[in-house]
Structures are given as C-alpha cells and as structure tokens.
Amino acid sequence: MYEKGIKSFQYNVTNHVDFNWFSNFYGSEPQENYSIIIGFCNGGGNYGVTRQLKGQNKDVFAIVGYFVNEEDVPMYNKRYLPTLIHEFNHSFINHYLDENKYPEHVKQLDSAANDLYMNSQMSMSQQAYGNWQTMINESLVRAAVICYMLDKEYKPEEIKDVLLEQIQRNFRWMPELVSLLRKYEKKHAKYGNFEDFYPDIIDFFKEYAQKENERFDDALK
Structure with missing residues (x-):
C-alpha cells in the first residue's frame, strides 16, 4: 500500500x-x-x-x-501541483520576516501590513492566518505560484482560476503583486536575488495600505 x-x-x-x-x-x-x-x-x-x-x-x-x-x-493527479509548489515556495520566503534575521523588514512593514491585516482580519483568521507576517508570506507565496504557472505556460484559464481564488480569499492585492514579481523576473540582472528585491515588496505593501486607508477616509467624510 x-x-x-x-x-x-x-x-x-x-x-x-x-x-x-x-x-x-x-x-x-x-x-x-x-x-x-x-x-x-x-x-x-x-x-x-x-x-x-x-x-x-x-x-x-x-x-x-x-x-x-x-x-x-x-x-x-496534477491538481496537487499548485499545493506542492505553494508549500515549497515557503522555504524561500518565510525567513525574510524572521525578526531575528531581518528586523528591519519587520519594522518597516509593521504599520502598513498590520492595517491591511486588520482590514481583512475575519477572512484571514478563518484561514488560520493569525498575524500580518503570515498574511504577507502567504501573499508572496501565492503570487509566486502564479509566476511559476506563467513561466511553465499553464493554460490561461487555469492561471486565471488560481488568481481569482486568491482574490476571493481576500488577497485583494494579488493582481498587482503578481505584476510586481513579474517585473522582478524580467529585471533579474538588476536585482540579483529576491533579498535585494525585498525593499520593493515593502514599498508595495506600504503604498497599497496607504491607498486603501485613503479610500476609507474619503468614504467617511
């Protein structure tokens, strides 16, 4: 057996x-x-x-x-592939928000990422994501899965289904995050590796949180 x-x-x-x-x-x-x-x-x-x-x-x-x-x-069957690819990506991503290894990353992301987490706490908690660090890592892993599928020329409808699933799980920034990682791929020679690119990721989430908070503020005027 x-x-x-x-x-x-x-x-x-x-x-x-x-x-x-x-x-x-x-x-x-x-x-x-x-x-x-x-x-x-x-x-x-x-x-x-x-x-x-x-x-x-x-x-x-x-x-x-x-x-x-x-x-x-x-x-x-192949429906297990995204799950396997997802989990393996964690091995390359999680340590960037380890406070002992990258305290500056945590410090810079804390305010903005916490705002994003609080704005979607119910849906994140239902998925067992109990803090903003986990949410950010999951966001990057899920975006990387889509990059993998694009690089390996999966069918467009398969990729779109995965992207829509992430949005439905309240990773609402997924289209823009995938675009950011594709930019990293295309300019690999400039960045060298993911660690050197991570400041761009921090800026991305800070800007996204700012725009989202501004939308909320405008609605409450």
Whole structure:
C-alpha cells in the first residue's frame, strides 16, 4: 500500500515540478528543509508541520492526504501541483520576516501590513492566518505560484482560476503583486536575488495600505 501510494504521487505530481525554477527565481537556496509525507492514516486532508532544531534550518513537512477510488487506486493527479509548489515556495520566503534575521523588514512593514491585516482580519483568521507576517508570506507565496504557472505556460484559464481564488480569499492585492514579481523576473540582472528585491515588496505593501486607508477616509467624510 505504501509503495503504491508513493509511486503514484511521484509519477503524477512530483515528476511534474521543476525544482530548479525555485533557486533560479529567488537567486538563492531554500532556507528551510522541505519534505513531503503522505499521511496514509490521515484521510484526504492536507496540512503542514514544522520543527526547529537548535542550530539548524527549520524542518517543514507537507502532510499530503491519502485516498483511493473504488478500485483501490490512489487519487493523485496534477491538481496537487499548485499545493506542492505553494508549500515549497515557503522555504524561500518565510525567513525574510524572521525578526531575528531581518528586523528591519519587520519594522518597516509593521504599520502598513498590520492595517491591511486588520482590514481583512475575519477572512484571514478563518484561514488560520493569525498575524500580518503570515498574511504577507502567504501573499508572496501565492503570487509566486502564479509566476511559476506563467513561466511553465499553464493554460490561461487555469492561471486565471488560481488568481481569482486568491482574490476571493481576500488577497485583494494579488493582481498587482503578481505584476510586481513579474517585473522582478524580467529585471533579474538588476536585482540579483529576491533579498535585494525585498525593499520593493515593502514599498508595495506600504503604498497599497496607504491607498486603501485613503479610500476609507474619503468614504467617511
């Protein structure tokens, strides 16, 4: 049973991911150890687990649900790809809002990102995103998934569906954020890597929050 499930996931999902894309896109190696575990005893749900050992990179585990059809065939297909790509992006993004590593990032984003979070707290909380740092990381990861799909020439309707899903989840800045990351891709030689580009991301969210707050203020006059 284990062998059949693992082979099915590798054949139908893992083999279709270009793992070289991530280091090329970010201009760096992952800062977390990422592993996939098939939850053979956990049903069809997907979730994540992390572990931090002293003096080592954080371990991130994606627990992938396991379910079969009436013929006992594992039901893995390409619809798992965005989930896998999403989770792997976290390994390259999350550390930029680690206050111990990048305190200036946190300081500069705090006010604006907190405003954005408070303006959508209900929907973010329902998705288990309990603070603005998680919201920003999720925003970047979701935008990066769309960049991956564009680079790999997914069907336009598939990409649009993913973009619309993010907007419906109240990542309302997603179209503009994707455009920003595409700008980074096109000017890779100028920026070098994602870390050097991060100040532009900070400016983006600060400007977005300012415009949104101005809209609210105008409505209350």
